[in-house]
Amino acid sequence: MTSPTASALPASIEATLDLLAAGRYVADRSLATAIFLALKLRRPLFLEGEAGVGKTEIAKVLSQTLGRDLLRLQCYEGLDASAALYEWNYARQMLEIRLAEAAHEGDKNKLAADIFSERFLIKRPLLQALEPNPRGAPVLLIDELDRTDEPFEAFLLEILSDFQATIPEIGVVKAAEPPIVVITSNRTREIHDAIKRRCYYYWVDYPNAQRELEILRTKVPIASRDLAEEVVAFVQKLRKRDLFKLPGVAETIDWADALIQLDQTSLNPEMVDNSLGALLKYQDDIAKIRGTEAAQILEEIRLEISAARVQAASRA
Ligand SMILES: Nc1ncnc2c1ncn2[C@@H]1O[C@H](COP(=O)(O)OP(=O)(O)OP(=O)(O)O)[C@@H](O)[C@H]1O
Numbered sequence: 001m002t003s004p005t006a007s008a009l010p011a012s013i014e015a016t017l018d019l020l021a022a023g024r025y026v027a028d029r030s031l032a033t034a035i036f037l038a039l040k041l042r043r044p045l046f047l048e049g050e051a052g053v054g055k056t057e058i059a060k061v062l063s064q065t066l067g068r069d070l071l072r073l074q075c076y077e078g079l080d081a082s083a084a085l086y087e088w089n090y091a092r093q094m095l096e097i098r099l100a101e102a103a104h105e106g107d108k109n110k111l112a113a114d115i116f117s118e119r120f121l122i123k124r125p126l127l128q129a130l131e132p133n134p135r136g137a138p139v140l141l142i143d144e145l146d147r148t149d150e151p152f153e154a155f156l157l158e159i160l161s162d163f164q165a166t167i168p169e170i171g172v173v174k175a176a177e178p179p180i181v182v183i184t185s186n187r188t189r190e191i192h193d194a195i196k197r198r199c200y201y202y203w204v205d206y207p208n209a210q211r212e213l214e215i216l217r218t219k220v221p222i223a224s225r226d227l228a229e230e231v232v233a234f235v236q237k238l239r240k241r242d243l244f245k246l247p248g249v250a251e252t253i254d255w256a257d258a259l260i261q262l263d264q265t266s267l268n269p270e271m272v273d274n275s276l277g278a279l280l281k282y283q284d285d286i287a288k289i290r291g292t293e294a295a296q297i298l299e300e301i302r303l304e305i306s307a308a309r310v311q312a313a314s315r316a
């Protein structure tokens, strides 16, 4: 049962697009289709893509717009069941034993049953996602799964197969309604097929110029139209260069923010050179672009933008 505070799942691709727009997420139809189907079919959504393209944000926006809790499992090397599912609160259990001893409570069986009850259980995101929730099935974000190792994937597979977990001392916890699962990966390694097979897969690509401009207008509305256009055109050109790490949408937003802080209303070579650190995070990349290369890109985008304006004016 879904509570009145939680919104119903979108009933169409259009409704999914509207939902994302309500969370200030600019999506194209193919992404909205993937999200709609994952929600409709109750399948985990597996989002893969480069850094900063808006994968994690999708889970956040779904939780916010659907009025569901967001349970986030940040993955890292060595992540195990005790950090992902549950662990016993040993310190509290020890204290309880000491208190029982001090009070001369002799019933050992009762004490054992007591210290392995829910009161002493530390619930981690995966277990929380299986529990009944008054706000409806929560959004479970399993972020950056590629950072974990294979044993954890196998363990996760079990949970994702039947949305249940067994705690030997307590019993089986089974979700009445499966959580809305969003898994992200930066593809630093391939995720096992068995996981992918259970999910709806979507590759989140860099946006094209039009969509990136829309994102910038949504996320940094105080940027002037001219500045936003130039920033997007510059970043789009940078992504075609041979760099160690291409800028994501996150960097485009950061750069526009930085330029506004510097009171810029359009790009100039000096300012570009001095603010490249918002876009590029490796010294080799910065050294490659700073100076001649940046000036050349600026020149190219100026010509392209004015040509596009002339064309638009002649059509009007
Ligand atoms: N389509 C979009 N609409 C609105 N905002 C977006 C969009 N894509 C990216 N963003 C913004 O870009 C920033 C980065 O997004 P996010 O953190 O989700 O990226 P990510 O793909 O998870 O990156 P990483 O792999 O580094 O974790 C966020 O501020 C997000 O709001």
Ligand SMILES: [Mg+2]
Pocket: 055, 056, 057, 143, 184
């Ligand atoms: Mg992320």
